Amino acid sequence: MRCLSPKEKARMNWMVAFLALPDGGVRAEFPDEIACADRLAAVRWPHGVSCVRCHSTDVGFLELRKLYHCRNCRRQFSVTSGTIAHRSRLELSFWFIAAEDIITAHAKGVADALLTGHGLADRYGISYAATYRLKQLLMRDLSVPTGLFRASVCVRGFTIPPDIASSDLDRFLWLVEQMTAPVPGYD
Numbered sequence: 001m002r003c004l005s006p007k008e009k010a011r012m013n014w015m016v017a018f019l020a021l022p023d024g025g026v027r028a029e030f031p032d033e034i035a036c037a038d039r040l041a042a043v044r045w046p047h048g049v050s051c052v053r054c055h056s057t058d059v060g061f062l063e064l065r066k067l068y069h070c071r072n073c074r075r076q077f078s079v080t081s082g083t084i085a086h087r088s089r090l091e092l093s094f095w096f097i098a099a100e101d102i103i104t105a106h107a108k109g110v111a112d113a114l115l116t117g118h119g120l121a122d123r124y125g126i127s128y129a130a131t132y133r134l135k136q137l138l139m140r141d142l143s144v145p146t147g148l149f150r151a152s153v154c155v156r157g158f159t160i161p162p163d164i165a166s167s168d169l170d171r172f173l174w175l176v177e178q179m180t181a182p183v184p185g186y187d
Helices: 006-019 033-044 092-107 117-124 128-142 148-153 168-180
Strands: 059-062 067-070
Touching: 006 092, 006 168, 033 092, 033 148, 092 117, 092 128, 092 148, 117 128, 128 148
Parallel strands: none
Antiparallel strands: 059 067
């Protein structure tokens, strides 16, 4: 029985993430900044918002400034405070779209062609330096199943059938088959 190469094992991770992306894509599931912020907050704080400094749950929200404020330590923070998008000038929806693009390119095995620095800079209309930083930060987050942005954009659950999970090769072939099946919202 053939063993998977390290590149194929890494691609399996990306295929699992791709299959968990929303039907119709991230743009349809999270059409605006509010939807993105709500999703990020729900994933980041599944039991309710807690202060990033003192971890108190006595937190309010300043609607005009779109900031949380801790009533215990008086710290103000946003949904992105302390995350890879902390102090980013890019909108949160932009991070979600870029995350989907990175997952899709790696899952389909075309990352080397589609995720070039200058190509992404032209596609997104931002500087090469900003694109490089965005890509590096998202790659670290998206490559692990517990990454915050990965969990935020990967909303569909699915399980590999128990009879398929007997070997890496069987799982890989099953995932490739799932990838070739038509997925609504993707080319």
